[in-house]
Amino acid sequence: MNPFNPISEQAPSNPNTMQNSPQTNSFLQQPNPNPSLVVNLNPNLNSDMDPMSSLSIPRKRKRGRTRRPSSLPLHNQVFPPFSLSNGNVNGNNELVTSSSPSIKTINSENSNSLPATTSDISEEIIVINKEATAEALIALSxxxxxxxxxEEEIDAGVVSVIGGIEQVNYILIRNHILSKWRENVSNWLTKEAFVDSIPSHCSTLLNSAYNFLVSHGYINFGVAPAIKDKIPAESTKANVIVIGAGLAGLAAAKQLMAFGFKVVVLEGRKRAGGRVYTKKMEGLNKTAAADLGGSVLTGTLGNPLGILARQLSYPLHKVRDKCPLYRSDGKPVDPDLDYKVETAFNRLLDKASRLRQLMGEVSVDVSLGAALETFRQVFGDAVNAEEMNLFNWHLANLEYANAGLLSKLSLAFWDQDDPYDMGGDHCFLPGGNGRLVQALAENVPIHYEKTVHTIRYGSNGVQVIAGSQVFEGDMALCTVPLGVLKSGSIKFIPELPQRKLDGIKRLGFGLLNKVAMLFPHAFWGTELDTFGHLSDDPSRRGEFFLFYSYATVAGGPLLMALVAGEAAHKFETMPPTDAVTRVLQILKGIYEPQGIDVPEPIQTVCTRWGSDPFSLGSYSNVAVGASGDDYDILAENVGDGRLFFAGEATIRRYPATMHGAFLSGVREAANMAHHANARALHIKVERSPSKDAQSCAVLLADLFREPDLEFGSFSVIFSPNYSDPKSMAILRVTFSGPRKKTSEGSKPDQQHSNKLLFQQLQSHFNQQQQLHVYTLLSRQQALELREVRGGDEMRLSFLSDKLGVKLVGRRGLGSAADSVIASIKSERGNRKSTSTSLALKSGTSKHKPGTSKHPLVRRAKAVASSNSSKAATNSNGPKPAANISDSKTGTNSNGSKPAGNINDCKAVASINISGSKPVENSYDSKAAANSNTNGSKVVANSNDSKAAANSNESKAATNSNGSKPVANINDPKAMASSNDSTSFPS
Structure with missing residues (x-):
């Protein structure tokens, strides 16, 4: 071979993961950019609902090749009309208010002409401008x-009342702010920019929306100079250790630094980026930037990485849809035959989707591969070898999309994230995604080659140990890949809750490998971005099945061959020379019959993601037995808000994508800031109750034993303020048992959007278990709902269409419901105490209402810990080492027992007639209490000249008692390590 043709093995970043093709947009989160099609969108589709209760048939589109439209007719898919509460879209695609005479409208453009006395803002909808529909689409993206x-907004309490005109106005303002910033993402958007467009009496809502969007990283984020200038020079808040300098870790670090936190990032590799790795390839005066890991921006509408590219003025290259296929002998596949087999393949996917609906919960234990193979044998149209090879190519492409074997993917949930796919084109970033990593890593304190092996967490803080060095802080963010968590190479003290360990075990973590080749010239041409190759051997169907051409974006003639499925695992042990020889054979078989010579490559690189100790795989998938809930479980923090988790395997909507990793880091930065602020105010956040404390679900069930209103499947409990019709109430809808026929039942010919869904859910839960879903509404709305005639179906329709209220699981009620529940319980306790004493006097006994001494808690994620006072700080400022014991049990400072298992408080799946997020989680988290013990033996290596006790010391020092100091994250020279984290794909 050419002497300038070195073959090197690399363990770069995870393979590129192009989330589904833009041609088959999921209508949930990413709308069609054509406003004229708004009425066909479903912005609130509930993707978290179990597939057996979903009427639409989602599917994960292919990363490598655009998928042709589904064979399923559009009218067979459920897409409720696009709407805004109390508003409609007119023929000009402008938002107009409904004709209800009880609702007033204020046009802020003419607000100066309003009378001095404005009416109650709860009775009027503001009109900010005539672009409400377009702004709503931007909010969707x-x-x-x-x-x-x-759910984030509800938890943050952005409005005082859920539902109603205040919420409508908040949403209009929120959408307007998002749209305004998207017009120029390089500017820092201030509240003052909305003085002329938002009515003055809505200033509270403006503050609420603006603060939420900034704190949660929806606006004013990124790498533009105007935004970087806002990072304070001096950090004034808590110390945070970020483990992993991938996209998740870097995104979180940037946000936390902007919030004023002291941040240090620990990275195991010699570089930042994790599974996003752009390698410079060169030789014979040719150079090219090769994305050996995440390489494709999967959708540009709303994609935060697309925003970073805009801020940096980096153009994007649209991946062209044309992808010709070549047979094993190098001859092109006949386009008609290609279309025939692809259509048959899509039909099998449709049948598999319908099968899981029929199977119900049983489908959780069935693999997608088994279902497809069964249907292929029964319904398959492939009758010859070429058609079978084509069919196997599509199977390989599906395994590429999921980085997993079809035999291990869950039939029930493999495509649970489809409704949230980013809209817009799939794109390459010229020069590689490493340019984004470089911009994010700028001015972030990253310590490289520090492999973290132990993480201690407790009520006083965290200790992260790398080698013999100890880093301590108030909080830590772990962003290592799922493969590393599965391996157990990081020891957590105390052990992670069993709930999280089970989630780590259930989720799948697949593999994709690449061969990058730099050639003297682009002999394959530049008119294509992709082409495919068929294999005669089904077991090797994923071996070099797809080629990416980077000749137009890499700066040189670069070609990339992908290895997916079972072949990707075999590739890990294939000698690089054998791999390159095989690829060249394929290329020569395709091009030499066309009279095109295939030269020897100048340089080649073979990835080994499965063997890379900092990734141990490529990206996550939903394996048999897992579900989308497991992504949420992995995202839960532990240790009383001390240890947090981010990465592509922690984000349910966007797993296995680069933008998912980035967004998870931004999410956790907001969560960490929330917990830090709460601690500063001495507020307990989401702490687990003790064993004898009533869970929220048990408390709700107890209150609903005696509802204030009951009609059909609906029951209502009121807050104590009975005189006010606007006082809050909690509505519960029960799906269980055969429905009773009433005189007000619907007529046979009555049709409405919720009837089929209602019947389906009733039928399902008649065979399964009782289902409760809830919502917050006013007492007046509850009374109006009771008067609706036509049975429960009509009430559901009225609840959704008229009141704009959404049903959620118990967890979905959010913090806004906590005070309502507490006040109802308190009022009933007083009321029942009086009635009980009266009953005893008359010789009748009644159950005494139970009362809990523990505060009401919405979630139970945290590890119970000792309520000890804060550790004293050194005279020069930094905290001394947190003393955290290895003990997994203990007592709280008040003497109570630590929290054990929460009593299986199941928040059942939410049903949303207009599409809210369902929740079905079981609280089995084992929260262990930690008692503080003096004399932690984990200290910095005294031989390490770079480890210092204090940030203002350049040399290692000893404490006054002679003991060695513990490295503090305030010390810029105290370097720790981490397993490479990040998220990966795109």
Whole structure:
């Protein structure tokens, strides 16, 4: 071979993961950019609902090749009309208010002409401008429902009342702010920019929306100079250790630094980026930037990485749809035959989707591969070898999309993230995604080649140990890949809750490898971005099945061959010379019959992601037995808000993508800031109750034993303020048992959007278990709902269409419901105490209402810990080492027992007639209490000249008692390590 043709093995970043093709947009989060099609969108589709209760048939589109439209007719898919509460879209695609005479409208453009006395803002909808529909679409692209609140917003308490005009106005303002910033993402957007467009009486809502969007990283984020200038020069808040300098870790570090936190990032590799790795290839005066890991921006509408590229003025190259296929003998596949087999393949996917609906919960234990093979044998159209090879190519492409074997993918949930796919084109970034990594890593304190092996966490803080060095802080963020968590190479003290360990075990972590080749010239041409190759051997169907051409974006003639599925695992042990020889054979078989010589490559690189100790795989997938819930479980923090988790395997909506990793880091930065602020105010956040404390679900069930209103499948409990019709109430809808026929039942010919869904859910839960879903609404709305005629189906329709209220699981009620529940329980306790004493006097006994001495807690994620006072600080400022014991049990400072298992408080799946997020989680987290013990033996290596006790010391020092100091993260020279984290794909 050419002497200038060195073959090197690399363990770069994870393979590129192109999330589904833009041609088959999921209508949930990413709308069609054509406003005229708004009425066909479903911004609130509930993707978290079990597939057996979903009427649409989602599917994960192929990363490597655009998928042709589904064979399923559009009218067979459920897409409720796009709407805004109390508003409609007119023929000009402008938002107009409904004709209800009880609702007033204020046009802020003419607000100066309003009378001095404005009416109650709860009774009027503001009109900011005539672009409300377009702004709603932008909100959709950013991950927001266009006409409702996210769970994050509800938890943050952005409005005082869920539902109603205040919420509508908040949403209009929120969408307007998002749109304004998207017009120029390089500027720092201030609240003052909205003085002329938002009515003055809505200043509270403006503050609420603006503060939420900034604190949660929806606006004013990134790498533009105007935004970087806002990072304070001096850090004034808590110390944070970020483990891993991938996209998740870097995104979190940037945000936390902007919030004023002291941040240090520990990275095991010699570089930042993790599974996003751009390698410079060169030789014979040729150079090229090769993305050996995440390489494709999967959708540009709302993609935060696309925003970073805009801020940096980096153009994007659209991946062209044309992808010709070549047979094993090098001859091109006939386009008609290609279309025939692809159509048959899509039909099998449709049948598999319908099968899981029929199977119900049983489908959780069935693999997608088994279902497809069964249907292929029964319904398959492939009758000859070439058609079978084509079919196997599509199977390989599906394994590439999921980085997993089809035999291990869950039939029930393999495509659970489809409804959230980013809209827009799939793109390459010229020069490689390492340019984004470089921009994010700028001015972030990263310590390289520091492999973290132990993480201690407790009520006083965290200790992260790398080699013989100890880093301590108030909080830590772990962003290592799922493969590293599965390996157990990091020891957590105390052990992670069993709930999280089970989630780590259930989720799949697949593999994709690449062969990057730099040639003297682009002999394959530059008119294509992709082409495919068929294999005669089904077991090798994923071996070099797809080629990416980077000749137009890498700066040189670069070609990349992908290895997926079972072949990707065999590739880990294949000698690099054998791999390159095989690739060249394929290329020569394709091009030499066309009279095109295939030269020897100048340089080649073979990836080994499965063997890389800092990744141990490529990206996550939903394996048999797992579900989308496991992504949420991996994202849960532990240790009373001390240890947090981010990465592509922690984000349910966007797993296995680069933008998912980035967004998870931004998410956790907001969560960490929330917990830090709460601690500063001495507020307990989401702490687990003790064993004898009532869970929220048990408390709700107890209150609903005696509802204030009950009609059909609906029951309502009121807050104590009975005189006010706007006082809050909690509505519960029960799906269980055969429905009773009532005189007000629907007529046979009555049709509405919720009837089929209602019947389906009733039928399912008649065979399964009782289902409760909830919502917050006013007492007046509850009374209006009771008067609706036509049975429960009509009430559901009224609840969704007229009141704009969404049903959620118990967890989905959010913190806004906590005070309502507490006040109802308190009022009933007083009321029942009086009635009980009266009953005893008359010789009748009644159950005495139970009361809990523990505060109401919405979630139970945290590890219970000792309520000890804060550790004293050194005279020069930094905290001394946190003393955290290895003990997994203990008592709290008040003497109570530590929290054990929460009593299986299951928040059942939410049903959303207009599409809210369902929740079905079981609280089995084992929270262990930690008692503080003096004399922690984990100290910095005294032989390490770079480890110093204090940030203002350049040399290692000893404490006054002679003991060695513990490295503090304030010390810029105290370097720790981490397993490479990040997220990967795209």
């Amino acid at each position: 950013a991950g927001f429902p266009a006409d409702s609140l996210t």
